Amino acid sequence: MRNSPSKNGSAGGHSRTFTDSIWSPFFKSGFGISSNRSYALISLLILLIAGAFISTRLLLDTTTVLIEKEAVTTTTQTQTQTISPKYPRPTTVITQSPKPEFTLHCSANETTASCPSNKYPTTASFGEDDDTNHPPNATCPDYFRWIHEDLRPWSSTGITREALERAKKTANFRLAIIDGKIYVEKFQDAFQTRDVFTIWGFLQLLRKYPGKIPDLELMFDCVDWPVVKASEFTGANAPSPPPLFRYCGNEETLDIVFPDWSFWGWAEVNIKPWESLLKELREGNQRTKWINREPYAYWKGNPMVAETRQDLMKCNVSEEHEWNARLYVQDWIKESNEGYKQSDLASQCHHRYKIYIEGSAWSVSEKYILACDSVTLLVKPHYYDFFTRGLLPAHHYWPVREHDKCRSIKFAVDWGNSHIQKAQDIGKAASDFIQHELKMDYVYDYMYHLLTEYSKLLRFKPEIPQNAAEICSETMACPRSGNERKFMTESFVKHPAESGPCAMPPPYDPALLYGVVKRKQSTNMRILQWEMKYWSKQNQTGS
Incomplete structure (x- = not known):
């Protein structure tokens, strides 16, 4: 009598597993393996397949993690992988982007040089939206304190347009910095190229600290001896002294001392x-x-x-x-x-x-x-002088x-x-x-702080002088030859400063100044x- 099929589809009272149904055709096709041995082989094959499956998943997961880690790494970093625990841990090498570099753009016809559009890069051009990216260096040398003393005559009254215009009497030129550009109104020739290399120094300051120099107007006298006599501006009814920049001063005068032209070269000697x-x-x-x-x-x-x-x-x-x-x-x-x-x-x-x-x-x-x-x-x-x-x-x-x-x-x-x-x-x-x-960085920092403090005293809005011409490094250097061109090229600031200027020291208090x-x-x-x-x-x- 034939047994009826059981609920799970087995015959002859023996239950058949899912594995039997899959592999039975192979055994029936003449592999010649007994039933017990066939089950043992089947189990071994199942373990091998499962192990291969798990290993594949682990490998895929590990690869995915490594790919994800590599994707997180920025383009400015290079990952160095290791393959053995006995070697050092992976290191990250930071590759900095090259510094922006300024160049002189002289045309073939150098006698008619013009100012390129990017001659005075703004701070934002270099990814520097504020001063936090350029923290100040250590405190400036002590002689920077004399900036406060040189500007003290205007500390209470400020500098008016009228006072500035009175400085024109002996000045060689008026220099204005407006929106990071320099404009010069020339009044009279200076001895040799004093005025030329002084203006060149202003231009290089703007390259060293792009976008950092405030708007201002000033008068500059290139003659050796100071002329603004303090005795003429004493008393309650005395006018405010004219603010006049020059290379030196003395105890009887109020001229504002500024670094001399020779810091950028003295071509004639x-x-x-x-x-x-x-x-x-x-x-x-x-x-x-x-x-x-x-x-x-x-x-x-x-x-x-x-x-x-x-x-x-x-x-x-x-x-x-x-x-x-x-x-x-x-x-x-x-x-x-x-x-x-x-x-x-x-x-x-x-x-x-x-x-x-x-x-x-x-x-x-x-x-x-x-x-x-x-x-x-x-x-x-x-x-x-200033130092x-x-x-x-x-x-x-x-x-x-x-x-x-x-x-x-x-x-x-x-x-x-x-x-x-x-x-x-x-x-x-x-x-x-x-x-x-007195290294050149401090010369520029002195100029920076002096001009910044000076600009705070202005009681008028600086503007482009009516008879002024815009000046840039190209219009000054490109038409020149000999030592003038050589020294301008040599002193040309090629990179913006990597840090802010030194920190300005406080003014002397009366007792300390007396002690000095x-x-x-x-x-x-x-x-x-x-x-x-x-x-x-x-x-x-x-x-």
């Missing part, structure tokens, strides 16, 4: 831009150690520009006197004809002492002399009397040669100051007393 010259001066210092230098005081310059320099020449070595000075006349016409072979500033650091003496007013030579590691013998000055008010006697220089130069120089040299370590310290302090606190002035006076007096004692002893011994 072949003095290179400051940034490259500073490097050469540093290398020149290393050629001869201080102790191996000539133990005399050295000066070379044009004595005809001032009576005080002609007086200095009397201190030169002669058959009658040995004042410990070696003084030379600089013939610039001869130097020009001979290719300036004897006027290389970096090759003039071969004496232990160097003399600084003013000309018709302050002299640009001061920074070159201070940079030499030699002890600077500073003949009493009447003028200051020299930060120098201290017996620390950065040795003071020399103005009306008794020869004896003062001899004492200074004798004192230094008998106080070797102290003399070397003074020379090194001065050159360190020049190398570190008093310290200089007391040091000068102490050295004068040493000198008087020295000469008293020399007179007693008859030497």
Whole structure:
């Protein structure tokens, strides 16, 4: 009797699994495998298939994770994968995008250069929407505090349009910065190319800090001596002094002091831009150690520009006197004809002492002399530039009397040669100051802070002067040749600053300012007393 099929479809009382129904055709087709062995083989095959399936899923999942991780990585990062635990963890290499670079766009016909549309990039052009991307560096050198003092005459009244126009009387040019562009109205020619390289400096400042210089108008006088006399603007009814920018000032005037043109090069006398010259001066210092230098005081310059320099020449070595000075006349016409072979500033650091003496007013030579590691013998000055008010006697220089130069120089040299370590310290302090606190970045930062503080005082809206021309690096550099073109190209700012300017120090409070002035006076007096004692002893011994 045939058994009836069971509910699950099995026959003969044996239940059939899902696996049996799948694989039974193969067994019936003559594989010749018994039933028990067939079930064992089937189970093994099932495990192999399941394992392969799981492994495939794991591999797919792992690949998906790696792909997703790689997709998250930005295009500026490169992932370095490792394949063994014994190697270091994967590292991420950050590849920075190249800095934006400025270039001079000179056409084939360079005599008709024009300003390109992107000559003054805005801050946004470099992805810098605010100052947070450019945090300030350390606090500015202490001499920046004098910015507050130079602008103090207008601190309560501000600068009116009327006061600015009165500064036109002696100015060489008016310069306006409007929406990041420079406009210049020229009134009269300056000596040589002083005005040209001064304006060039303004242009490079705008490239270093694009979009950061506020709108302003100013008057600039390129003559050496200051002219805004403080005595004419005292009293309750006195007018506000005219704000006039120039290269130097003194205690009797109110001119606003600004870095001089030679920081971007002095084409007429072949003095290179400051940034490259500073490097050469540093290398020149290393050629001869201080102790191996000539133990005399050295000066070379044009004595005809001032009576005080002609007086200095009397201190030169002669058959009658040995004042410990070696003084030379600089013939610039001869130097020009001979290719300036004897006027290389970096090759003039071969004496232990160097003399600084003013000309018709302050002299640009001061920074070159201070940079030499030699002890600077500073003949009493009447003028200051923007950084020299930060120098201290017996620390950065040795003071020399103005009306008794020869004896003062001899004492200074004798004192230094008998106080070797102290003399070397003074020379090194001065050159360190020049190398570190007067580097070109700080020159630009001084300009930045001075112009920013000045603009805050303006009580009128700056505008483009009616007779002004727009100026850019192309219109200035492209038509020029010789040293002018060479020095402009060399001092051209190619990149915007990577950080903000140094942090402006606060103004002097009255007590602190008095202390600074008093310290200089007391040091000068102490050295004068040493000198008087020295000469008293020399007179007693008859030497």
